[in-house]
Amino acid sequence: MNEFDLIRRYFADHGVRRDDVPLGIGDDAALLIPPPGQSLAVTVDTLHSGVHFAPDIPPTDLGYKALAVNLSDLAAMGAEPAWATLALSLPQADEAWLAAFAEGFFVLAECYNVQLVGGDTTRGPLSVTLQLQGFVPRQKALIRSGARPGDHVFVTGSLGDAGAGLAIAQGRWGFAGPLADFLLTRLHRPTPRVGAGLALRGLATAAIDISDGLAQDLGHILTASGVGAVLNIDHLPLSDALLASGIDRPWRLAVSAGDDYELCFTVPADADLSVSGGLDCPVTRIGRITAEPGQRWQDAAGVPCEPPAHGWDHFAGGGA
Ligand code: ADP
Ligand code: MG
Numbered sequence: 001m002n003e004f005d006l007i008r009r010y011f012a013d014h015g016v017r018r019d020d021v022p023l024g025i026g027d028d029a030a031l032l033i034p035p036p037g038q039s040l041a042v043t044v045d046t047l048h049s050g051v052h053f054a055p056d057i058p059p060t061d062l063g064y065k066a067l068a069v070n071l072s073d074l075a076a077m078g079a080e081p082a083w084a085t086l087a088l089s090l091p092q093a094d095e096a097w098l099a100a101f102a103e104g105f106f107v108l109a110e111c112y113n114v115q116l117v118g119g120d121t122t123r124g125p126l127s128v129t130l131q132l133q134g135f136v137p138r139q140k141a142l143i144r145s146g147a148r149p150g151d152h153v154f155v156t157g158s159l160g161d162a163g164a165g166l167a168i169a170q171g172r173w174g175f176a177g178p179l180a181d182f183l184l185t186r187l188h189r190p191t192p193r194v195g196a197g198l199a200l201r202g203l204a205t206a207a208i209d210i211s212d213g214l215a216q217d218l219g220h221i222l223t224a225s226g227v228g229a230v231l232n233i234d235h236l237p238l239s240d241a242l243l244a245s246g247i248d249r250p251w252r253l254a255v256s257a258g259d260d261y262e263l264c265f266t267v268p269a270d271a272d273l274s275v276s277g278g279l280d281c282p283v284t285r286i287g288r289i290t291a292e293p294g295q296r297w298q299d300a301a302g303v304p305c306e307p308p309a310h311g312w313d314h315f316a317g318g319g320a
Contacts, residue, residue, distance in 0.1 A: 191281075
């Protein structure tokens with residue numbers, strides 16, 4: 001089967017059809033109609049085999065995750081997802097692989113009304129580049145630079161699950177059963193917080209999605225905003241599965257491990273998070289913004305705690 005047959009069979013005429021796409025897959029370029037008065041939010045991510053995912057990852061999970069990580073970026077902007085383009089580099093035309101990849105992709109695309117409008121297919125080492133576009137009303141985007149002293153710092157969902165899942169997947173942590181499966185699912189199939197991002201428009205002063213670990217990603221908000229933060233490790237939301245995993249001091253994973261794709265955001269201290277219909281996922285207050293720069297981590301008693309630089313550090317030397 002040649003490249004064109006493959007595209008037709010697995011990517012054209014699949015999934016949602018949007019009214020704002022007069023011409024999708026099949027021509028030299030897609031034609032799209034952006035809504036008047038809104039900004040176009042555009043993001044792209046490349047996933048390389050052996051770097052961003054294990055070569056033996058189930059292709060359904062890869063199709064899902066390639067879209068999920070981009071949806072997470074749009075969520076962090078408060079943007080509504082709309083259109084995707086997909087550049088695939090494949091070592092060979094493996095039909096079973098493509099069918100599974102497309103299945104994972106379109107399952108998630110359907111959930112968020114995303115239409116695949118074009119892409120590129122080439123022969124080469126396995127890699128996936130996905131570009132995603134969405135809309136956000138002008139002046140309503142959630143940018144990184146708006147945090148102010150006194151703001152409260154929140155995160156969605158639970159943290160550290162994907163880091164624990166990675167350790168389990170790589171055989172660095174022995175833990176099995178349904179709770180281990182939950183941690184692995186959090187790694188392979190993160191839930192992009194699109195609904196939360198939309199609900200935070202006009203409410204959050206700054207937002208970012210947590211792909212590289214809370215401390216690092218919150219650091220981007222603090223730097224962009226010219227502020228610092230005091231954070232409480234005893235307030236970090238940890239899942240039952242992470243707590244049951246037996247991993248020592250799981251808060252360290254919650255602070256430093258990546259791949260959770262939760263949102264970290266700041267709101268004024270008097271903000272009411274129940275307005276605009278509320279958020280569609282749990283959120284937890286973990287600290288507050290200070291005028292003094294830097295991050296100060298402490299426990300509930302106010303004792304300073306030093307988070308590890310990377311999630312990896314947690315497992316080095318037997319979880320020191
Ligand atoms: P061109 O040579 O003009 O760039 P291609 O032959 O690369 O066109 O692609 C033909 C059509 O198929 C285009 O509409 C392109 O966007 C689409 N396409 C190619 N690869 C993919 C892919 N992996 N996913 C979605 N659409 C694709
Ligand atoms: Mg062309």
